[in-house]
Amino acid sequence: MKKTIIAFVTLTLMASCNKNESKTNLHITGNIKGLKKGTLYIQRVVDTTLVALDTIQMDGSSTFESDIDLKSPEMLYLFLDRGVTNSLDNNLLFFAEPGKINIETSLEGYLSEAKITGSKNxxxxxxxxxxxxxxxxxxxxxxxxxxxxxxxxxxxxxxxxxxxxxxxxxxxxxxxxxxxxxxxxxxxxxxxxxxxxxxxxxxxxxxxxxxxxxxxxxxxxxxxxxxxxxxxxxxx
Incomplete structure (x- = not known):
């Protein structure tokens, strides 16, 4: 009886975990060399307006990650708020699709040095x-x-x-x-x-x-x- 209860609880927890995991289907990782402090916004276009899907505070580390629920492959924007200017040079486009995507770039060459892997699109x-x-x-x-x-x-x-x-x-x-x-x-x-x-x-x-x-x-x-x-x- 005790083993049955343990097995039931284990299955319930597994189902709960799978349910939580199913809420997101895109895992984004990245590294912005030289960045120590700032804010990253992962954005999408909604009715001609950029809307944030996730906000990431960068403080002391240049690496970041995010989990997003993506209904369909879509062009997203990784906006870097340096706290100085809202230049277009701070907005990096990447064609996201379900799975794992990695973004490698630098603070100085935010757009020009960007390397994005994991998306065929x-x-x-x-x-x-x-x-x-x-x-x-x-x-x-x-x-x-x-x-x-x-x-x-x-x-x-x-x-x-x-x-x-x-x-x-x-x-x-x-x-x-x-x-x-x-x-x-x-x-x-x-x-x-x-x-x-x-x-x-x-x-x-x-x-x-x-x-x-x-x-x-x-x-x-x-x-x-x-x-x-x-x-x-x-x-x-």
């Missing part, structure tokens, strides 16, 4: 961003060239640069579309459609939506993309 995001940066750099170069041509009243040069700008935009949008379609089994696909090419021709958004896997279609960004496309079609 984030790996894909970094791959996309690396190539997309080329289009952004070219855009800046062309803006400068156009400005100089306008100052010099060189109409032919202005027209030439304008044509290059249009071509650069088309290539950027085509790359984003193909990237989303090629990675249709990951939530990065609808995220790119919504954040990077939301104003592209509806047929391309439609193609991305139809290429999404059933799981991605039911995700946070998958549902948002479907709703967004439906809204556009209503207005046409």
């Amino acid at each position: 984030h790996d894909l995001y970094e791959e996309y961003r690396k190539i997309n940066t080329r289009f952004k750099d070219e855009s800046l170069t062309l803006i400068e060239q156009k400005f100089n041509a306008m100052k010099a009243n060189n109409t032919a040069k202005v027209d030439s640069v304008s044509a290059k700008q249009e071509s650069n935009i088309k290539r950027k949008y085509l790359f984003a579309t193909n990237f989303a379609i090629n990675n249709h089994e990951h939530e990065i696909a609808p995220y790119i459609a919504l954040s990077e090419i939301y104003d592209i021709n509806i047929k391309y958004l439609d193609t991305i939506q139809k290429s999404m896997s059933p799981t991605v279609a039911k995700s946070l960004y998958g549902k948002k993309l479907i709703a967004y496309i439906q809204e556009i079609k209503k207005q046409q």
Whole structure:
């Protein structure tokens, strides 16, 4: 009888522990070299506003950890409050997904030195961003060239640069579309459609939506993309 009671209590405790553990499905660990004091906020976007999911006080140690309940893979923000400025350089984006994610960076190179592991969606995001940066750099170069041509009243040069700008935009949008379609089994696909090419021709958004896997279609960004496309079609 005594053994039965012990066994029952043990099972009850185990069930209770499993129930508590099920409340969170994302474990975040990290290290910000050089940081001794400050506050970290793990945030998500809710109706265009950043809302804190967790607040971590840093006092004497550069390491941190957090447990979060993530309903669906989502772009989150690790905001560092240095107590000095609210610069955008203090907000680190990472594409979170259930599991374990590690964030390694430094106080001096908070964004530039960040290494995030444990998320396939984030790996894909970094791959996309690396190539997309080329289009952004070219855009800046062309803006400068156009400005100089306008100052010099060189109409032919202005027209030439304008044509290059249009071509650069088309290539950027085509790359984003193909990237989303090629990675249709990951939530990065609808995220790119919504954040990077939301104003592209509806047929391309439609193609991305139809290429999404059933799981991605039911995700946070998958549902948002479907709703967004439906809204556009209503207005046409």
